[in-house]
Amino acid sequence: MAVPAPRTVRTVAAALSAALAATLLATATATATAPARAERQHRRPPHTWTVTEAAHAPGARIALDDTTGALSLAVSRDGRTVIEPSPLGILAQQADLSQGLRFLHRKDRAVDERYRAKSGKRLDRRVRMNETRLSFATAAGARLDLVVRAAADGIAYRYVLPAGYGDVLGETSAFNLPSDAGAWLSTYRVDNEGRFNQYTAATAPTGEYSDQALFATDGGYTLLAESDLTGTYSGARLAHTQGTGTYRVELADSRVHTDGSLTTPWRAMITGDLATVTGSTFTDDLAPASKVADTSWIRPGTALWTWLAGGRTAGQSLGAQEAYVDYAAAHHWPYEAVDSGWYFKKDEWDVTDPDWRTDSWMPQLVDYARAKGVGIIVWIHQRDLDTPEERAEWLPTLERWGVKGVKIDFMNSEAQSMFQWYDTVLAQTAAHHLMVDFHGATLPKGIQRTWPQVMSMEAVGAEEKRTNTAAHLTTLPFTRNVIGSMDFTPGGFQRVGLRPNSDAAEAGLTVAYESGLQMFAGTPESYDQRPLARDFLDQEPAAWDDTRLLAGSPGQEAVLARRSGERWFLGGVYAGAAHTATVPLAVGRGRWLVQTIRDGADGLAQDSQVLHGGDDLRIDVVADGGFAGIACPWHPGVTTCYR
Incomplete structure (x- = not known):
């Protein structure tokens, strides 16, 4: 030993x-x-994390700079740049959560959901996303969670803050684009009704733009958007300085009031090829599930909108409105929309009378329309619904009369206080079984999934505008209408000289533009003068089983196909010189009867042909023109797609 x-x-x-x-x-x-x-x-190199849904889907790369403790996010697709590294961060009264961060931990989960919508590009939806939650802290112990989701058609992120940090003073969030990226932007307006113009990311003038901005890079197309915006936060816009590719997120409020913990809205980037972006339901998929248990009373449909059809003058009387109801009933249009003026002093009743609502002709009109199978939608100013007392007076009254929906106008604000009003009025219209169409409004930031009674929202330079261009019309399917139903009110055939397109293009807009309440803006006389367009409108639904982009280039052409049952409705709009358009008929295998409406030498003309799925549909288009059509399965004996 x-x-x-x-x-x-x-x-x-x-x-x-x-x-x-x-x-x-x-x-x-x-x-x-x-x-x-x-x-x-x-x-x-900084700490980095990646989030993606599949190998060829867009991927997010989040980085934490070890020197500054600042976060950034970049997006790529198939190895190509979509969004360059862009700053993340949020500033609160008691904490600067844009720098000095250190990583704590990561948590991953899969999101797999199914839901059924009441309107939109398709009714049945499947959601598959991968979610990563990254937790950070400052040296002082302030906490920030960054939640990132990745899907086949987009990337989104949001911030989560615990209680105790006070009001939000702003974000350092921004989107960095390659300076030469194509850009389609709408100058910011509180009603979101600006016209879209084309630039590059760097050459766009210094100013503020709507957050629905479309960019093209070598990684495909990317549309910026928001989702799940409520009264807990403030609306956003994009601020840009000419000469750079940076678009900063600016909030409508200089101070966002916060009680307790805070989860911000999603900052979304819908990305892919143009067909993927156009067909995306990403902003709806990000939103919370429906808060309406029974949706059986919510019924999308087409409507005769009487404001541009004559309602500015003689339209606000019982007799005139009954005539419009008669026309809607004759053509099986399920709704008639009564616009501004019906509840102000007219020759039918006097609102200075304390019993004026009892004396109103609206209950008579509702009864008259009901007997003919037509529902009534009424316009109302937001200022008449902005207090609890007014809502308690109006909404039960309209429900008792049998009115089917309200078109609420002139919110004209992206402030937190207005979104708190939206939260309230959405719950109350659902409780009183009133469908809603918002005008002078915010954008549909996922609202139609959470509150399916919202059939449409304006937030667009629409039919009433006299400054629209054909290029603007061909950009809307790739920008505004991507993120939710759009009440453009197409079909104003009588507005020759006030609209930038042809009659066939105007008919095509009713398909190219999706809206759960598709309000036709024409006069009965203008429809009767164009029977081919009128008969086409008679066929149209307002809820779709599927949507596909057949051909498109923002500012130049947009051809969409929307399916209802076995039939595909086609809508094409173009900007530029007359030409023969070539459109792949990508609606499925087999043989199809295709009936199209185009501009002819003496007005509208109709053509019929039988094509195989995948064949090219060729159609003559006039300058700033378009077409409308229906494709249905063909077999011997089938001569029309019309019912």
Whole structure:
């Protein structure tokens, strides 16, 4: 037992001697290479995390800079740039959560959901996303969670803050685009009714733009958007300085009031090829599930909108409105929309009379329309629904009369206080079984999934505008209408000289533009003068089983196909010179009877042909023109797609 001991002592002594020599060598080496090591440490790559749904789907790369503690997010697709590294961060009264962050932990989960919508590009939806939650803290202990979701058609992120940090003072969030990226932007307006114009990311003028901005890079197309915006936060817009590709997120409020913890809206990037972007339901998929348990009373449909059809003058009387109801009933249009003026002083009643609502002709009109199978939608100003007392007076009254929906106008604000009003009126219209069409409004930021009674929202430079261009009309399917139903009110055939397109293009808009309440803006006389367009409108539904982009280029052409049952409705709009358009009939295998309406030498003309699925449909298009059509399965004996 005494023999091993000396060996152990000698072994330890040798080890200590070797360690001392190594230490001396390391010290000498460190002294000689200290500057190089410091340089390597300074250049040390940041912490990075990636989130993607599948190999060829868009992927997010989140980075934490080890020097500044600042976060950034970049998006790529198939190895190509979509969004360059862009800053993340949020500023609160009690914490700066845009820098000085250190990583704590990561949590991943899969999101797999199914839901059925009441309107939109398709009724049945499947959601597959991968979600990563990254937790960070500052040196002072302030916490920030960054939640990132990745789907086949987009990337989104949001911030989660615990309670105790006070009001939000702003975000450092931004989107960095390659300077030469194509850009289709709408100058910001509180009613979101700006016209879209084309630039590059860097050449767009200095100013503020709507957050529904479309960009084209070598990674495809990307549409910026928001989802799940409620009264807990403030609406956003994009601020840009000419000469850069940076678009900063600016909030409508300089201070966002916060009680307790906060989860911000999603900042969404819908990305892919143009067909993927156009057909995306990403902003709906990000939103919370429906808060309306029984949706059986919510029925999308087409409507005769009487404002541009004559409602500005003689339309606000019982007799005139009954005539419009008669026309809607004759053409099986399920709704008639009575616009501004019906509840102000007219020759039918006097609102100075305390019993004026009892004396109103609206209940008579509703009864008259009901007997003919037509529902009534009424316009009402937001200022008449902005207090609890007014809502308690109006909404039950309209429900009792049997009104089917309300078209609420002139919110004209993206402030937190207005979104708190939206939260209230959405719950109350659902409780009173009133469908809703918002005008002078915010954008549909996922609202139609959570509150399916919202059939449509304006938030667009629409039919009433006299400054629209054909290029603007061909951009809307790739921008505004991507993110939710759009009440453009197409079909204003009588507005010759006030609209930039042809009659066939105007008919095509009723398909190219999706709206759960598709309000036709024409006069009965204008429809009767164009029987081909009128008969086409008679066929149209307002809820779709599927949507596909057949051909498109923002600002130049947009051809969409929307399916209802076995029939595909086609709508094409173009900007530019007359030409023969070539459109792939990508609606499925088999043989199809295709009936199209185009501009002829003496007015509208109709053509019929039988094509195989995937064949090219060729159609003559006039300058700034378009077409409308229906495709249905063909077999011997089938001569028309009309019912």
